[in-house]
Amino acid sequence: MKKLSIAAAAASAIALTVSAMPAQAGEQLDAIVDRDELICGVNTGLAGFGIADSQGVWTGFDVEYCRALALAILGDSSKVSFVPLSSVQRFPALQAGEVDILSRNTTWTLTRDASLGATFAGTWFYDGQGFMVRAEDGIGSLEDMNGASVCVESGTTTELNLADVFAARGIDYEPVLFEALQEVLTAFFEGRCDVYTTDASALAAVRTANAPNPDDYVILPDLISKEPLGPMLRRGDDELYAISRWVLFAALEAEEKGVTSENVDDMLANSTDPTVQRLLGGSGEMGALLGLRNEWAYDIISEFGNYGEMYERNITPLGLPRGLNALWTDGGIQYAPPVR
Amino acid sequence: MADITNTGANFVPTEARPAPLAVRPGPLTWLKENLFNTWYNALITLIVIWALANWIPALFDWFVTSALWEAAPADACREVAGACWAFVYEKWRFILFGTYPFEQQWRPGAAVILFIGLVVVSCFKPMWNKSLLVIWPVGLVVCWILLSGGILGLDYVPNNLWGGLPITLMLAVIGCLLAFPVSIALALGRRSNMPIIKAFCVGYIELIRGVPLITVLFMASVMFPLFMPEGLTIDKLLRAQVAIIMFAAAYLAEVVRGGLQAIPKGQYEAADSMGLSYWQSMVFIILPQALKITIPPQVNTFIGMFKDTSLVLIVGIFDLMFTMRVAINDLEWRAYYIEGMVFVAILYFLFCYSMSKYSQWLEGELHRGHKRL
Numbered sequence: 001m002k003k004l005s006i007a008a009a010a011a012s013a014i015a016l017t018v019s020a021m022p023a024q025a026g027e028q029l030d031a032i033v034d035r036d037e038l039i040c041g042v043n044t045g046l047a048g049f050g051i052a053d054s055q056g057v058w059t060g061f062d063v064e065y066c067r068a069l070a071l072a073i074l075g076d077s078s079k080v081s082f083v084p085l086s087s088v089q090r091f092p093a094l095q096a097g098e099v100d101i102l103s104r105n106t107t108w109t110l111t112r113d114a115s116l117g118a119t120f121a122g123t124w125f126y127d128g129q130g131f132m133v134r135a136e137d138g139i140g141s142l143e144d145m146n147g148a149s150v151c152v153e154s155g156t157t158t159e160l161n162l163a164d165v166f167a168a169r170g171i172d173y174e175p176v177l178f179e180a181l182q183e184v185l186t187a188f189f190e191g192r193c194d195v196y197t198t199d200a201s202a203l204a205a206v207r208t209a210n211a212p213n214p215d216d217y218v219i220l221p222d223l224i225s226k227e228p229l230g231p232m233l234r235r236g237d238d239e240l241y242a243i244s245r246w247v248l249f250a251a252l253e254a255e256e257k258g259v260t261s262e263n264v265d266d267m268l269a270n271s272t273d274p275t276v277q278r279l280l281g282g283s284g285e286m287g288a289l290l291g292l293r294n295e296w297a298y299d300i301i302s303e304f305g306n307y308g309e310m311y312e313r314n315i316t317p318l319g320l321p322r323g324l325n326a327l328w329t330d331g332g333i334q335y336a337p338p339v340r
Numbered sequence: 341m342a343d344i345t346n347t348g349a350n351f352v353p354t355e356a357r358p359a360p361l362a363v364r365p366g367p368l369t370w371l372k373e374n375l376f377n378t379w380y381n382a383l384i385t386l387i388v389i390w391a392l393a394n395w396i397p398a399l400f401d402w403f404v405t406s407a408l409w410e411a412a413p414a415d416a417c418r419e420v421a422g423a424c425w426a427f428v429y430e431k432w433r434f435i436l437f438g439t440y441p442f443e444q445q446w447r448p449g450a451a452v453i454l455f456i457g458l459v460v461v462s463c464f465k466p467m468w469n470k471s472l473l474v475i476w477p478v479g480l481v482v483c484w485i486l487l488s489g490g491i492l493g494l495d496y497v498p499n500n501l502w503g504g505l506p507i508t509l510m511l512a513v514i515g516c517l518l519a520f521p522v523s524i525a526l527a528l529g530r531r532s533n534m535p536i537i538k539a540f541c542v543g544y545i546e547l548i549r550g551v552p553l554i555t556v557l558f559m560a561s562v563m564f565p566l567f568m569p570e571g572l573t574i575d576k577l578l579r580a581q582v583a584i585i586m587f588a589a590a591y592l593a594e595v596v597r598g599g600l601q602a603i604p605k606g607q608y609e610a611a612d613s614m615g616l617s618y619w620q621s622m623v624f625i626i627l628p629q630a631l632k633i634t635i636p637p638q639v640n641t642f643i644g645m646f647k648d649t650s651l652v653l654i655v656g657i658f659d660l661m662f663t664m665r666v667a668i669n670d671l672e673w674r675a676y677y678i679e680g681m682v683f684v685a686i687l688y689f690l691f692c693y694s695m696s697k698y699s700q701w702l703e704g705e706l707h708r709g710h711k712r713l
Contacts, residue, residue, distance in 0.1 A: 044656055045666035047674070052666055054430055056439040056503075082439075083500055083576075084656040089562055096565035098576070182677060209674035317671060 026237030029073070029291070032100055037079050040066035041099035044084040047205050048318045049105045049125075058082045061314040062103040065124055065231060068304050069101065069247050072296040077303055091116050094234060101244065102232040112232075121231045121244035125315070126324035126333065128223030129161050130200035132207060135218045137194060142171060142222055149174040151184050151193040157225075158198050165224040185210050199227060204320035214319070243290050249336035250297040253279055254306035256327055256336065261305035268298060279339045286339060307334065414672040427676040428683050431667040435684065438503015438658040444495065448506045451486040454479060455509055463698055465705065499577045503658030505687070507577075511659065512646040515584040516592075519645075522585065523592030528622065530597055541593070548590035553648055556583045561655040580652050588645050595637045599630030632706045639699035643692050660684060 032038050042063055043050035050060040063082065070080035083099050094102045095117055105127070106112070108120045133139040139148070142165075152159050154177040166173050176193045178184040185206060188196040196203070200223060207214050231244055254260075257276050259267045268280045278284040280298040287294035304310055311325060326332025376382040406422030410429070417424035428435075436452075437445045458479040461467055467475075487506060490496035529541035548556065560583035561576055568574070603626055611621030631638075650661035658666070664684040668677035 044653070044658075044662070045669045047669055047671040051669055052434065052439045053670070054434050054667075055442040056434055056437070056501075057442070058439070081498065081500065084658065086654050086656050088558070088654065089656055092562045092566055096568070098565060205671060205674075209671045 026239040028100060028234065028237035029240040029243070032073055032240070036074060037081055038066065038070040038073060039081050039083060039098070039100045040069075041085045041090055041093055041102040041104055042066065042082050043104045044086055046105060047209070048201065048314050048320075050082075050084075050103070059314070061125060061310060062105060062229075062231075064304055064310050064314065065247070066101065066103045068251070068300045069231075069244060071299050071303060072243060072247050072292055075293060075299070091118070094118055094232060097234070100233070100240075105229045106232050108228045108230050117235055118232050119235050119241065121233060121241060122248045123228040123230045123334075124248060125201070125229045127199050127201050127227035127229055128324070129158055129197060129225040129227065130203050130223050131220045132188075132196045132203045132217055133194060133220065134191075135216055139195070139218075139220070141220065142166075142169060142224070145195055146172050147174075148195050149176050149193040150195040150197055151176045151178065151188045152197055153178055153181065153184055155179075156198075161225045162197055200323075201315070201318060201320055205318040208317070208319035239291055243292065246290060247300065249339070250279060250300055251304075251307040251310065252327065252334055252336035253339050254297070254301045255308040256329060259301055259306060261302055261309060264298060264302045275339055284340075414676075417676060423679050423682070424676045425679060427667075427673050427679045430673065431670075431680065432683070434504075434667050435660065435663045435680070436504045437506070438663045439501050440503060441495070441497060441501065444489075444497065447486045447489070447494065447497075448502070448504070451483040452505050452509060454486070455483050455506075455513070459513060463702075499575065502577070504663045505660050507652075507657060508646075508649050508660040511581055511584055511649040511652065512642075514581060515588050515649070516642050516645055518585045519588035519592055522589035523596055524627065526589060526593035527596035527600060530593065531600060545590045545593050548587055549594070553584075553587050554651055554654060556587050557651060557655050559583070576655065577657060580655055580657055584645065584649065584652075588641065591641050591644075592638065595634050595641055596630060598637065599632075599634035600626065602633055603629050635699055635703050635706070639695060643695055646692060646695070647688065660687065 040063075042058060042060075045051045046060070048060055050058065050062045053059050066080050066082070067077040071077040083093065085093050085099070085102070085104060090102055090104055090106065091112075093099050101121075102118075103124070105125070106120075107127075108123065112118070113120060131142070131145075139145060145166075150162060150173050152162055152175055159175070159177070162173075162175065173195075176187065178187060184196065184198075187193060189210065189212060196206070198206075200219065203219050207217050207219060211217050230248075233241055233244060253275070254264075257267075257273060257279070259276060259280070264280065267276055268282050271277060271280075271282075274283065276282075278286050280301070281287055281294035281296070285294065287296045290296070293299075305313070307327075308322075311322065315325075322330070322332060324333050326334065328335040375385040402422045404422075406420055408417055408420045408422070408424050408426050410426065412426040412429075414424075414426070414430075417426055433442070433445055437448045440448050458476065461475065462472055485491065485494070487502060488497060488499065526541045526545060529537045530545065532538050532541070557580060560579040564579060565574070607625060607629065608621065611625040614621075616624065650659055652659050653662035653665070661684060664680045668674060668680045673680075
């Protein structure tokens with residue numbers, strides 16, 4: 001017994017030293033801290049995700065993620081500079097070190113994960129290619145689209161997915177191709193085609209903002225592609241990687257535990273849930289393990305709210321229901337590993 | 341002399357034609373002669389009149405009568421049938437100045453006014469002297485301080501926040517100004533007898549002309565950083581500016597070369613016989629003539645470059661065109677993209693049309709010597 005207790009004491013001593021030791025920061029994280037600014041690559045203008053508002057202030061779901069990350073690392077959500085990147089520019093800009101992180105509705109795929117010298121921190125938003133039809137046409141599923149004309153932007157993965165899926169299911173259709181978004185929309189709303197297809201998030205925005213009367217149009221529940229969008233980092237800095245992941249997870253965990261920007265102080269003071277206490281820094285050394293302040297998650301939640309609040313602020317105005325992005329407890333697939 | 345005999349066929353002059361009418365023909369005659377002189381012209385005239393009668397009132401109605409002319413929330417625009425100029429009220433500062441910090445936007449505003457002032461002042465003949473060599477550097481430095489700040493109590497604004505009109509003007513005007521001397525050097529080099537210089541200039545011009553501007557911009561902003569050691573980055577805006585200078589220089593060089601070839605050989609020989617050196621003969625004899633006769637194609641290239649700067653959107657720089665596109669992506673205002681495009685089209689037209697008018701005036705001014713009347 002004695003032997004065992006010595007071993008236990010030794011083990012706990014080791015555990016103590018390990019936990020007391022701040023995480024060794026990697027090169028990229030050091031650079032961010034030295035610069036006292038996070039440089040974040042964002043979309044040049046996509047409503048709901050990354051767009052400059054009338055005052056020129058960056059807003060959107062992807063943008064808020066960067067602000068939250070800056071808040072976690074540097075303790076100030078304004079210490080972030082946004083670099084608008086076009087879709088062709090984004091990977092070279094990340095690879096060349098022009099940006100620290102890419103939060104630009106980028107789909108996580110095997111090729112991108114394996115061949116770009118970069119890695120995805122997780123999924124911030126689950127998107128997928130969907131379909132919008134006129135309510136009066138009574139199209140309820142893909143099978144009803146036999147013989148329909150489909151408006152689609154040419155040269156996109158959307159066009160390729162459409163061809164693949166319809167060929168696989170033996171559905172006959174007539175693609176109507178356009179170069180630019182405005183052209184597709186004009187054509188669809190003027191009735192030149194029966195179906196309009198693109199990412200579900202974009203469909204929702206189009207229905208809300210462009211449709212003469214949104215109630216005349218229906219977005220089908222079928223999605224024909226998986227588009228998990230998430231922040232992307234250069235490889236080689238595991239500490240920065242861990243922080244970027246856990247900024248995602250903190251927002252999810254907070255929602256799961258019912259911590260919101262409004263009740264966060266109350267939760268920190270009164271919650272008896274050990275997970276909430278660990279998350280908000282009331283107990284444990286979770287922040288120190290990541291190399292951050294212990295109140296990192298508390299700061300994020302009190303400033304931006306939990307995942308659901310961010311979603312509601314940015315994505316809900318697009319007219320997009322939570323769907324896959326609901327928590328796993330609510331029928332979605334957003335799931336955070338345990339905070340312990 | 342006996343050959344000259346009177347054959348009886350005396351020269352009888354035909355009756356003189358009546359003098360041309362001193363008065364201008366009346367409007368009816370003018371119509372008849374110009375618009376209705378043949379049946380097909382009459383038909384075309386009628387079709388055009390019918391089309392205009394249909395479109396002009398509708399356009400006027402959309403632009404003016406049924407339009408919403410005041411600042412209002414986007415919802416108010418759903419009620420009106422015409423243009424929603426509330427969009428422009430809401431977004432004009434973003435379109436003109438992009439993501440520049442909102443409360444500091446007087447700075448790019450002042451810089452644009454100063455910059456346009458610089459260009460306008462340099463257009464007048466009394467200013468064509470050494471004073472320009474002082475005015476321009478001073479003016480550009482003041483513009484730079486206004487935009488960038490960091491001294492004189494102005495907050496520092498990094499150039500990834502700059503956008504809109506200052507970017508378009510800067511890329512176009514500085515691009516063309518700096519491309520101009522490079523293009524002259526390239527044109528002279530291409531006509532040089534020195535094989536290495538000639539080969540370099542031909543290679544450069546043909547390479548740049550052989551690829552689209554979009555490729556040059558790509559190389560400058562996407563590929564170039566990958567060749568640099570990690571951590572060392574050259575400013576994105578500067579890279580785009582250099583790409584535009586390189587591109588404009590190649591096109592202008594061919595314009596200038598056209599001018600050089602149009603100068604008669606006698607001019608070159610005359611300069612040589614005066615004992616002028618190569619540079620003297622170029623600077624004093626050949627180039628003044630060559631540049632003068634190539635004003636129309638030069639301005640053509642300038643106007644083209646002014647509009648081509650909008651391609652920097654593919655490298656994520658917010659020029660005037662791109663800020664408008666972001667503005668019309670705003671969920672609330674998305675339905676009013678036509679208003680945004682009209683607004684930007686008017687701005688572009690103002691700049692391009694002034695350039696074109698100025699070039700016409702300049703041609704007349706410089707061609708005084710041998711103007712054909």
